[in-house]
Amino acid sequence: MNLRPVGIIGTGKYVPEKVLTNADLEKIVETSDEWIVSRTGIRERHIAAPEEATSDLAYQAALKALDSAGLAPEDLELIIVATVTPDTFFPSTACILQDKLGAKKAAAFDLSAACSGFVYSLATANNFIGSGMYNNALVIGADTLSRITDYNDRNTCVLFGDGAGAVVLGPVPEGRGFKSFDLGAEGAGGNLLKLEAGGSRLPSSEDTVKEGKHYIYMNGREVFKFAVRVMGAATDEVLRKAGLAKEDIDLFVPHQANIRIIQSAMQRLNLPEEKCVINVDKYANTSAASIPLALVEAAEEGRIQEGDKVLLVGFGGGLTWGASTLVW
Ligand code: UT7
Numbered sequence: 001m002n003l004r005p006v007g008i009i010g011t012g013k014y015v016p017e018k019v020l021t022n023a024d025l026e027k028i029v030e031t032s033d034e035w036i037v038s039r040t041g042i043r044e045r046h047i048a049a050p051e052e053a054t055s056d057l058a059y060q061a062a063l064k065a066l067d068s069a070g071l072a073p074e075d076l077e078l079i080i081v082a083t084v085t086p087d088t089f090f091p092s093t094a095c096i097l098q099d100k101l102g103a104k105k106a107a108a109f110d111l112s113a114a115c116s117g118f119v120y121s122l123a124t125a126n127n128f129i130g131s132g133m134y135n136n137a138l139v140i141g142a143d144t145l146s147r148i149t150d151y152n153d154r155n156t157c158v159l160f161g162d163g164a165g166a167v168v169l170g171p172v173p174e175g176r177g178f179k180s181f182d183l184g185a186e187g188a189g190g191n192l193l194k195l196e197a198g199g200s201r202l203p204s205s206e207d208t209v210k211e212g213k214h215y216i217y218m219n220g221r222e223v224f225k226f227a228v229r230v231m232g233a234a235t236d237e238v239l240r241k242a243g244l245a246k247e248d249i250d251l252f253v254p255h256q257a258n259i260r261i262i263q264s265a266m267q268r269l270n271l272p273e274e275k276c277v278i279n280v281d282k283y284a285n286t287s288a289a290s291i292p293l294a295l296v297e298a299a300e301e302g303r304i305q306e307g308d309k310v311l312l313v314g315f316g317g318g319l320t321w322g323a324s325t326l327v328w
Pocket of ligand 1: 030224258
């Protein structure tokens with residue numbers, strides 16, 4: 001796949017300080033802690049402060065990842081920010097971050113693949129480094145979904161939270177690093193999960209705001225079915241491409257959208273709970289930040305040892321999916 005092996009050489013994460021619990025949401029919409037926990041596994045989520053935008057969350061996570069990689073911002077060669085809630089349409093959040101970090105040498109762009117964005121970005125950065133074009137890359141999944149969530153809609157407002165997870169990629173010794181990727185899209189399902197207004201099809205107007213079209217729309221039941229299907233298929237495919245068996249996986253890091261989707265994937269893989277990272281209870285669905293928040297938290301807790309085989313898998317708007325295997 002690569003001319004040289006590429007892996008993760010630094011990690012960092014950030015979540016905003018404010019916590020919104022299920023009990024808080026009970027006061028805002030007609031819902032209950034019991035409904036939310038039993039249907040989703042979520043207990044609380046972190047919400048950005050009014051002055052915090054996606055690049056601010058990304059910046060905090062990036063500082064930690066660079067520090068853990070022992071890399072100075074001015075040595076960075078590439079920055080990719082996976083997000084569907086950029087600070088602005090343009091400049092990209094990656095460019096805003098490049099300036100904040102003082103990473104003057106780095107090329108920078110955003111990547112839009114919703115909750116699969118982080119894995120799409122890893123694959124992209126892996127190819128840049130694997131080919132020899134760049135020697136390192138900062139890859140961040142960051143989203144501030146609270147800014148596009150309708151807190152009058154109980155179908156969606158209980159599901160989402162804000163956060164950022166960052167990794168630094170670079171060359172690693174033979175035998176380590178990324179072993180396979182499986183990326184995919186089913187554009188025909190795009191209407192199941194979308195933000196309708198604000199683009200060139202339907203520019204923002206008084207009417208779009210009145211109709212709430214600047215908020216996330218989701219057909220939860222259909223996305224649920226898609227998720228269970230593609231999590232299984234992408235996992236099989238990414239294992240096949242790496243020549244690995246299910247039993248070889250030491251740590252499974254799925255997109256944190258719903259505990260029931262994660263459990264169905266674990267059952268299919270026949271994995272015990274200790275081999276799976278679950279933090280949806282604390283952070284809810286943070287879109288592109290979900291997989292890196294889970295991965296980085298597991299690394300910080302000492303749950304990943306050198307040489308461990310890790311499988312990442314996610315799905316989301318687009319519709320999209322992305323999976324990867326790597327040796328830590
Ligand atoms: O990152 C990718 C994005 N999204 C996802 O991964 C989400 C995938 N989907 C899901 O996780 C689930 O479909 C949900 C958690 C969104 C919903 O769970 P469900 O078991 O599929 O529930 P449902 O849509 O079948 O709704 C059941 C009932 C409905 O009432 P009626 O129509 O049966 O009377 C809803 O109105 O639950 C009601 N409901 C709620 N009740 C209390 C929906 N949201 C709430 C709520 N509190 N927050």
